[in-house]
Amino acid sequence: xxxxxxxxxxxxxxxxxxxxxxxxxxxxxxxxxxxxxxxxxxxxxxxxxxxxxxxxxxxxxxxxxxxxxxxxxxxxxxxxxxxxxxxxxxxxxxxxxxxxxxxxxxxxxxxxxxxxxxxxxxxxxxxxxxxxxxxxxxxxxxxxxxxxxxxxxxxxxxxxxxxxxxxxxxxxxxxxxxxxxxxxxxxxxxxxxxxxxxxxxxxxxxxxxxxxxxxxxxxxxxxxxxxxxxxxxxxxxxxxxxxxxxxxxxxxxxxxxxxxxxxxxxxxxxxxxxxxxxxxxxxxxxxxxxxxxxxxxxxxxxxxxxxxxxxxxxxxxxxxxxxxxx
Amino acid sequence: xxxxxxxxxxxxxxxxxxxxxxxxxxxxxxxxxxxxxxxxxxxxxxxxxxxxxxxxxxxxxxxxxxxxxxxxxxxxxxxxxxxxxxxxxxxxxxxxxxxxxxxxxxxxxxxxxxxxxxxxxxxxxxxxxxxxxxxxxxxxxxxxxxxxxxxxxxxxxxxxxxxxxxxxxxxxxxxxxxxxxxxxxxxxxxxxxxxxxxxxxxxxxxxxxxxxxxxxxxxxxxxxxxx
Numbered sequence: 001x002x003x004x005x006x007x008x009x010x011x012x013x014x015x016x017x018x019x020x021x022x023x024x025x026x027x028x029x030x031x032x033x034x035x036x037x038x039x040x041x042x043x044x045x046x047x048x049x050x051x052x053x054x055x056x057x058x059x060x061x062x063x064x065x066x067x068x069x070x071x072x073x074x075x076x077x078x079x080x081x082x083x084x085x086x087x088x089x090x091x092x093x094x095x096x097x098x099x100x101x102x103x104x105x106x107x108x109x110x111x112x113x114x115x116x117x118x119x120x121x122x123x124x125x126x127x128x129x130x131x132x133x134x135x136x137x138x139x140x141x142x143x144x145x146x147x148x149x150x151x152x153x154x155x156x157x158x159x160x161x162x163x164x165x166x167x168x169x170x171x172x173x174x175x176x177x178x179x180x181x182x183x184x185x186x187x188x189x190x191x192x193x194x195x196x197x198x199x200x201x202x203x204x205x206x207x208x209x210x211x212x213x214x215x216x217x218x219x220x221x222x223x224x225x226x227x228x229x230x231x232x233x234x235x236x237x238x239x240x241x242x243x244x245x246x247x248x249x250x251x252x253x254x255x256x257x258x259x260x261x262x263x264x265x266x267x268x269x270x271x272x273x274x275x276x277x278x279x280x281x282x283x284x285x286x287x288x289x290x291x292x293x294x295x296x297x298x299x300x301x302x303x304x305x306x307x308x309x310x311x312x313x314x315x316x317x318x319x320x321x322x323x324x325x326x
Numbered sequence: 327x328x329x330x331x332x333x334x335x336x337x338x339x340x341x342x343x344x345x346x347x348x349x350x351x352x353x354x355x356x357x358x359x360x361x362x363x364x365x366x367x368x369x370x371x372x373x374x375x376x377x378x379x380x381x382x383x384x385x386x387x388x389x390x391x392x393x394x395x396x397x398x399x400x401x402x403x404x405x406x407x408x409x410x411x412x413x414x415x416x417x418x419x420x421x422x423x424x425x426x427x428x429x430x431x432x433x434x435x436x437x438x439x440x441x442x443x444x445x446x447x448x449x450x451x452x453x454x455x456x457x458x459x460x461x462x463x464x465x466x467x468x469x470x471x472x473x474x475x476x477x478x479x480x481x482x483x484x485x486x487x488x489x490x491x492x493x494x495x496x497x498x499x500x501x502x503x504x505x506x507x508x509x510x511x512x513x514x515x516x517x518x519x520x521x522x523x524x525x526x527x528x529x530x531x532x533x534x535x536x537x538x539x540x541x542x543x544x545x546x547x548x549x550x551x552x553x
Contacts, residue, residue, distance in 0.1 A: 214427040
């Protein structure tokens with residue numbers, strides 16, 4: 001077992017232990033903070049699938065994050081006042097069932113990512129960055145200018161949606177639910193990366209032409225990875241909406257895309273658990289440094305700079321040792 | 327006829343580099359593409375594999391015209407390229423390199439390990455930690471794992487230690503005995519003449535001589551290969 005593996009185990013055991021301690025001491029605030037780390041980490045893991053393994057530096061993953069959040073928000077909004085989302089040509093009401101919301105969020109994100117990927121994956125490098133950003137901004141301005149769901153003010157989820165057998169309004173129960181999803185996604189990602197698909201995806205990142213010359217077309221492989229990545233991020237977005245009880249266009253803005261990239265770079269590009277570590281550090285800085293000064297992002301910038309300059313492979317690279325990733 | 331190239335021309339941008347290459351490989355045959363440096367051997371191979379655009383002429387492989395096919399499609403038809411300079415996927419492990427592009431057929435991981443036992447020892451190592459010779463074996467193994475009808479080797483023994491070269495030539499002889507068709511570019515004339523049945527010589531981007539290796543007289547060698 002590598003050092004990276006043990007670092008991952010420590011992080012993945014540490015989070016529920018910390019949450020449990022906070023639970024018995026009644027520190028709901030801490031539990032919500034830990035849940036926030038997990039949900040943002042989950043989004044980072046999703047982005048890392050495209051960025052770290054597939055080499056697709058997407059600056060527009062907030063589109064999928066916000067989409068997931070809005071699915072949760074809109075479904076809850078209509079379930080709350082018992083109105084219809086669509087009345088023509090068929091009747092579609094809201095729902096407060098998380099499972100259904102997640103499925104819809106993941107499905108819509110897959111469709112959206114397929115369309116965005118179909119167009120943007122024909123470019124690469126800085127053009128890919130700009131075109132993904134452009135798509136995300138389109139969604140952002142759409143959300144701002146659509147008054148039915150709050151427009152610029154966002155949309156509140158007054159009652160957290162329901163999951164069979166779990167009291168989702170209890171902080172610790174919701175933490176455990178998110179944590180279970182995180183583990184499941186990590187397991188799936190790990191399987192994907194170590195399967196032939198993962199090898200082909202990384203081959204496409206290293207040299208698409210070489211991959212092509214031995215019989216695999218890089219485009220479908222990258223598109224599939226892009227779609228999977230978006231699905232994970234959308235799931236995280238839906239959970240984020242539930243956690244905050246609030247969704248807003250800021251979930252779709254380019255700041256959000258930037259934060260997702262920061263999680264990945266800070267934690268370790270192409271490291272499975274890296275983005276989770278990145279999100280943990282980010283939330284800690286935001287909470288504790290943000291309590292001291294409003295200019296906390298100045299220090300985040302310094303840390304990010306130091307990470308890029310001195311820690312090859314992010315924080316995971318620093319403590320987990322160098323690995324295979326370039 | 328497995329591979330049939332007729333009057334192939336190709337350009338790098340505005341510069342024409344191939345002026346009519348003729349080449350054919352039959353089932354089970356080993357053909358050497360020869361010529362001095364800069365005569366268009368690698369370009370011909372790149373054009374055949376769809377890595378360089380074919381400007382005019384015909385490239386047909388197992389009866390299909392592949393001159394306009396993207397490289398992954400001709401690879402799926404059964405062209406197995408071992409590119410010049412050993413291009414493995416540096417940050418994938420040896421076994422991932424082999425398995426990633428594998429297609430079903432007689433060649434399996436076990437058979438590759440039997441052909442190049444060192445690859446079994448190095449299975450979990452990253453490809454960029456291998457020596458040059460081992461990387462070359464990996465590149466050959468990777469191409470074989472796609473179960474190609476025609477294996478194309480571009481400078482497979484260039485820049486390697488004599489011991490390693492001998493191992494690679496021995497492996498190629500094994501492939502020959504199994505009836506694998508091979509198109510090969512190499513500068514070591516002695517080994518090429520031992521293994522190949524036919525030879526095609528390029529000069530300034532044009533085919534100037536082709537025939538059985540036995541007819542490649544010292545005079546011709548002097549004339550076209552400068553040996």
